[in-house]
Structures are given as structure tokens and as C-alpha cells.
Amino acid sequence: MQIHAVSAQEWEAARQKLLLKEKELTHARDALAAERRRMPWVAVEKKYEFEGPKGKASLSDLFEGRRQLIVYRAFYEPGVFGWPEHACRGCSMVADQVAHLAHLNARDTTLVFASRAPQADIARLKARMGWEMIPWYTITDSFDADFDVGEWHGTNVFFRDGDKIYRTYFINNRGDEQMGSTWNYLDITPLGRQEEWEDSPEGYPQTPTYKWWNWHDSYVPGAAPDKRWVEVSDAGEAAFRNKQASGKP
Structure with missing residues (x-):
């Protein structure tokens, strides 16, 4: 490894030069999130059923009374490398990075994981890996295939307006690797961070x-x-x- 050591003044000059580019990236990311908040939605007409710790649950139940729902499709089921002791290594890294969910919940947003493993296996895995905080449901129908996560991981975002549910966003592949922080999760939701500085459509909640x-x-x-x-x-x-x-x- 080649080390390039300089004086503190030279280091600060280099940092300030790079900081200009980093700020450009931040502003571009904010603009992209603003455009995401203006994406059209598609209504979810089909009824889906999951198994949860308390039994059967509908897609609406997964919202836990909130308006926004983020569903990460984690691969934990027969045929996945590591089964039944472990979930997919990549999906497990995602779970390890999830920030405390109280912050998302405070912004009217629920995050859940969904796999095809039975609830007994999911409960055992969560306890072993320290993921008790994450609501984790069993997929029992075509939900994964219908929302582009039948063969590969991905994150779907939904919005609930009364009895109506809409799919608002989807991200997978390398897009998923940035997930985990409260901010990145909120940035993919239709309401965003809900702060006054954001460029959001008129009438969106902001504090x-x-x-x-x-x-x-x-x-x-x-x-x-x-x-x-x-x-x-x-x-x-x-x-x-x-x-x-x-x-x-």
C-alpha cells in the first residue's frame, strides 16, 4: 500500500476540494428523492395473505396502522445457502444494518421483512441473530413473484389511503445495499423525510x-x-x- 502523507494544510485543501463534489452529490440525491416523491402510483387490487407471529395477516395488516410500508424480501427458506441455520448472507447483512425502527415509525412508516420460511424458523433466526425488532412475515402466495422479488432480493414501498393500497416504488440490486439507515428508507417513501426543507408536492406533511x-x-x-x-x-x-x-x- 502506497502512503501519501502531506501537511495538515495540504490535507485540509484536498478535503475542501473533495467536499465540493460531495455536496454536489448530496444535492443531486435530494433532487432525485424529490422526483421520486412525484412518481405515479399503481393500485394493488389483489389480496395477499401472510403468516405472522400472531397468525394470518393481510397486506394492509403489515402497515400496523401507518400510512407507509416498506417490504424487504429476504431469502430465508429451503434451498437458500445456509438454511435452516442462516438466511442468505446478503439479506443477513441488510438485516444487520437496519436502524432502530422507532424513528421510521415516528414518520408514519413501517418496515417489515418477508420470506417463505415458516414462522417457527423465522422466530428462531431472529432470536439467534438479534433481529427481534424487525417484523418478519411468511409469504404464502404470489406476492414475491408479483412484486419482482421472486428470484432476487428487493425493496417495495406501499402507501395506504383508507382501504386502498398503492405500490409507489421499488429498488433492488445495488440499490438495496444503501438501505438500513432511517434517512435512506424515508427517501424512498412517497412522503419522504417530511421536513420543511424538502422539495415535496403541495399538501405533503412537513415539520x-x-x-x-x-x-x-x-x-x-x-x-x-x-x-x-x-x-x-x-x-x-x-x-x-x-x-x-x-x-x-
Whole structure:
């Protein structure tokens, strides 16, 4: 390995040069998410049935009362390498990266995994691997084939409007490898992060940036933002903006 060591000043100059490109990428990613929020939807007319820890469940049940649903098709079933002790290695890496789901839930979004393994095997696997937090259902019909995940992993996004369910987005292949963080999951949903800075269609729910953030064990549905956190986040953002305005690195 060749090491190229420089002075602190040269290193900072190189970092600032690269930072310009990184910011361009961030802005492009934000613009792509804004375009994604304007994609047309397709109604899901077919009824699907899953098996869950509490028995039979419909696609609507998977939302757990929320409006947005993200379904990752994980390969854990007979014929998959590692069965029955393990799920697919790649799907297992995805599961290992999933952030605490309370943050998604606070944005009216539910994440679930779905496989063809029986519930008893799924429960054993979750306990062994530390994935108890992830709701994990058994596919019992043509859901996987109908939504492009019959032969390969992928992430589908759905939106529930009353009794109507719509498919809003789908991503697979290398697109799946970025999944796991709260932000990347929200960026593929139709409502996005639901923060005021986002370019979203008129009428979409949006709240002040940072203010809805909370400890994962402290979210209370419908509660107003904590006043002290509002003060802290406002002060932090103001300091950041002042530093940007001064031109300091």
C-alpha cells in the first residue's frame, strides 16, 4: 500500500476540494428523492395473505396502522445457502444494518421483512441473530413473484389511503445495499423525510427540521416537540449557518 502523507494544510485543501463534489452529490440525491416523491402510483387490487407471529395477516395488516410500508424480501427458506441455520448472507447483512425502527415509525412508516420460511424458523433466526425488532412475515402466495422479488432480493414501498393500497416504488440490486439507515428508507417513501426543507408536492406533511427527532424509547404519537430540544437544535443550526457565512472551514 502506497502512503501519501502531506501537511495538515495540504490535507485540509484536498478535503475542501473533495467536499465540493460531495455536496454536489448530496444535492443531486435530494433532487432525485424529490422526483421520486412525484412518481405515479399503481393500485394493488389483489389480496395477499401472510403468516405472522400472531397468525394470518393481510397486506394492509403489515402497515400496523401507518400510512407507509416498506417490504424487504429476504431469502430465508429451503434451498437458500445456509438454511435452516442462516438466511442468505446478503439479506443477513441488510438485516444487520437496519436502524432502530422507532424513528421510521415516528414518520408514519413501517418496515417489515418477508420470506417463505415458516414462522417457527423465522422466530428462531431472529432470536439467534438479534433481529427481534424487525417484523418478519411468511409469504404464502404470489406476492414475491408479483412484486419482482421472486428470484432476487428487493425493496417495495406501499402507501395506504383508507382501504386502498398503492405500490409507489421499488429498488433492488445495488440499490438495496444503501438501505438500513432511517434517512435512506424515508427517501424512498412517497412522503419522504417530511421536513420543511424538502422539495415535496403541495399538501405533503412537513415539520421543522430536527424538531421531531427523539430518543428511540421516547417517541409519543402526537406529542409536540420538546421545548428544550427545539432550543438546542435552533442554537446548533444557527452556529452552523454563521460558520458557513463566515467562510470558515
